[in-house]
Amino acid sequence: MDQEKKGLSREKVIIRTSVIGIVANVFLAAFKAAVGIAANSIAVTLDAVNNLSDAMSSVITIIGTKLSGKAPDRKHPLGYGRTEYLSSMIVSAIVLYAGITSLTESVKKIVHPEPADYSAVALTILASAVAVKLVLGRYVTGVGKRVNSGSLVASGSDAGFDAILSLSVLASAVLYLTTDISVEAWVGVVIAMIIIKSGIGMMRETVSQILGERPDCAMVNAIKADIRAEEGVHGAYDLVLHDYGPDRKVGSVHIEVPDTMTADEIDALERRIQHDIFVKHGVILTGIGIYSMNTKNDAAARIRDDVRRTVMAHDYALQFHGFYVNMEEKQMSFDTVLSFDVSPEDAVRELTGEILAKYPEYSLQITPDVDLSGTYDEKKG
Numbered sequence: 184m185d186q187e188k189k190g191l192s193r194e195k196v197i198i199r200t201s202v203i204g205i206v207a208n209v210f211l212a213a214f215k216a217a218v219g220i221a222a223n224s225i226a227v228t229l230d231a232v233n234n235l236s237d238a239m240s241s242v243i244t245i246i247g248t249k250l251s252g253k254a255p256d257r258k259h260p261l262g263y264g265r266t267e268y269l270s271s272m273i274v275s276a277i278v279l280y281a282g283i284t285s286l287t288e289s290v291k292k293i294v295h296p297e298p299a300d301y302s303a304v305a306l307t308i309l310a311s312a313v314a315v316k317l318v319l320g321r322y323v324t325g326v327g328k329r330v331n332s333g334s335l336v337a338s339g340s341d342a343g344f345d346a347i348l349s350l351s352v353l354a355s356a357v358l359y360l361t362t363d364i365s366v367e368a369w370v371g372v373v374i375a376m377i378i379i380k381s382g383i384g385m386m387r388e389t390v391s392q393i394l395g396e397r398p399d400c401a402m403v404n405a406i407k408a409d410i411r412a413e414e415g416v417h418g419a420y421d422l423v424l425h426d427y428g429p430d431r432k433v434g435s436v437h438i439e440v441p442d443t444m445t446a447d448e449i450d451a452l453e454r455r456i457q458h459d460i461f462v463k464h465g466v467i468l469t470g471i472g473i474y475s476m477n478t479k480n481d482a483a484a485r486i487r488d489d490v491r492r493t494v495m496a497h498d499y500a501l502q503f504h505g506f507y508v509n510m511e512e513k514q515m516s517f518d519t520v521l522s523f524d525v526s527p528e529d530a531v532r533e534l535t536g537e538i539l540a541k542y543p544e545y546s547l548q549i550t551p552d553v554d555l556s557g558t559y560d561e562k563k564g
Contacts (some may be wrong), residue, residue: 185560188361192332192462193332194248194249194439196250196326196329196330197326198248198249200322200335200430201242201248201338202241202246204237204238204241204319204323204342205241205242206240207319208235208241209238210222211236211315211316211480212231212234213231214231214312215227215228215230215309215312216311218304218305218434219307219310219370220476221305222351223358224367226358227305227309227352227353229285229288229371229374229375230312230349230352232284233374234374235379236277236278236281237345238362240277240301240337240338241338242244243274243277243337244335245540246419247267247269247270248272249264250263250270251263251264251267262427262431263483264431265393265426266425267384268393271385271388271389272390272393274337275337275382275385276382276386278341278380278382278385279378279379279382279383279386281378282375282376282378282382283375283379283515284381285375285377286372289368289372290372295521296365296368298365301356301360302358305356306353306356306357306417309353310353312349312476312556313346313349313350316342316345316346317346319339320339320342320345320346321339322339323338324342324343326339327465337385337388341381341385343383344377344378348378350452351370352370361434379447387494388432392426398432399425404461406422406464407419409459410436410438410538413456413459415440415441415444415448416452416454417441417476418438419437419502420437420474420502421436421439422434422435422436422550422554423435423436428439431465432466432467433466434467434468434469435468435472436472437472437473437475437504438452438456438471438472438473438507439474440452440473440474440475440476441478442477443478449473456468456471457471472507474504474506474507475507476507477508479530482510483510486508486515486542488536489541490506490515490517491503493534493538494519494534494535494538497530499521499522499524499525499530500520500522500530501520501521501554502519502520502552503519504521506519506549513544513545515538515545516547517550518533518551519534519550519551519552520554521551521552522554523553523554530551534549557561
């Protein structure tokens with residue numbers, strides 16, 4: 184219920200912030216359009232178009248947020264959270280289109296220049312627009328980071344760019360009035376290039392999210408630490424998180440437990456872990472795999488330590504875990520996290536050769552893992 188309330192609260196915050204952005208941008212677009220037409224200024228007119236595209240972006244953000252909040256159904260049992268990523272892509276496409284259109288119009292004005300006619304009222308409106316956009320940008324970006332909304336963060340960043348662009352338009356107007364030098368068409372080109380760059384950046388970020396990014400390392404470490412804190416757990420490994428939209432994550436993990444635990448004890452342990460991780464982190468652990476840890480004789484511990492030293496002597500081996508040896512049946516298995524710099528096949532082949540040279544009577548199974556969270560990027564663990 185707490186997660187449901189959190190989701191509803193997040194949706195309301197995003198919609199309220201987007202509505203504020205729509206109202207502000209519509210007013211700014213109207214005033215700037217009036218000034219641009221009256222002063223025959225392409226730079227001011229394009230600035231108005233940019234504000235209008237921002238308003239449209241906020242409308243799409245609201246639609247995306249509402250759709251992503253739909254309850255799960257038979258067709259989409261994990262909900263519609265990823266709709267927000269699609270709305271972010273549409274927003275970036277609108278920004279990109281606005282930038283290309285602005286560039287075309289600015290180039291036309293360079294080829295066929297027309298004198299502008301600024302008034303004191305026009306300059307006042309432009310100066311006010313700079314202040315409004317600065318305040319709006321900081322507010323929207325702050326709210327977006329707080330509720331983990333990529334669309335809001337993108338809109339807030341765009342508003343900050345707009346403030347800079349409006350300031351450049353104002354500066355070009357003042358320059359024209361004081362020196363009779365017209366650079367507004369060139370300012371329009373700069374505005375257009377910045378808008379295009381912003382649109383490309385937003386689209387690349389959204390595509391990266393849709394493709395699937397590494398989860399936040401701090402979150403991964405916190406989840407693993409909470410799992411390790413459970414009595415009977417000697418280690419937490421192979422945490423995989425699947426992103427189904429902001430604050431909607433489903434995952435799986437392996438835990439290492441003593442080989443003396445019963446099925447009843449393991450079942451109770453898994454249920455506790457699933458409940459605690461959902462309450463603390465909002466992550467649904469759909470599966471918890473088990474690594475059995477040798478605890479019944481010292482010989483198994485000595486073999487484990489020897490194999491660990493052999494594996495970790497290689498720079499490409501980032502972590503060693505899940506070791507188990509059956510000394511009666513002469514079977515040995517473990518997992519190792521490998522660097523992206525090495526081929527898993529080559530690493531497994533080399534490690535297999537080294538370990539079987541020491542323990543030729545054993546059969547060996549090595550499972551290569553990848554560092555999904557970036558936990559071992561800086562140092563071996």
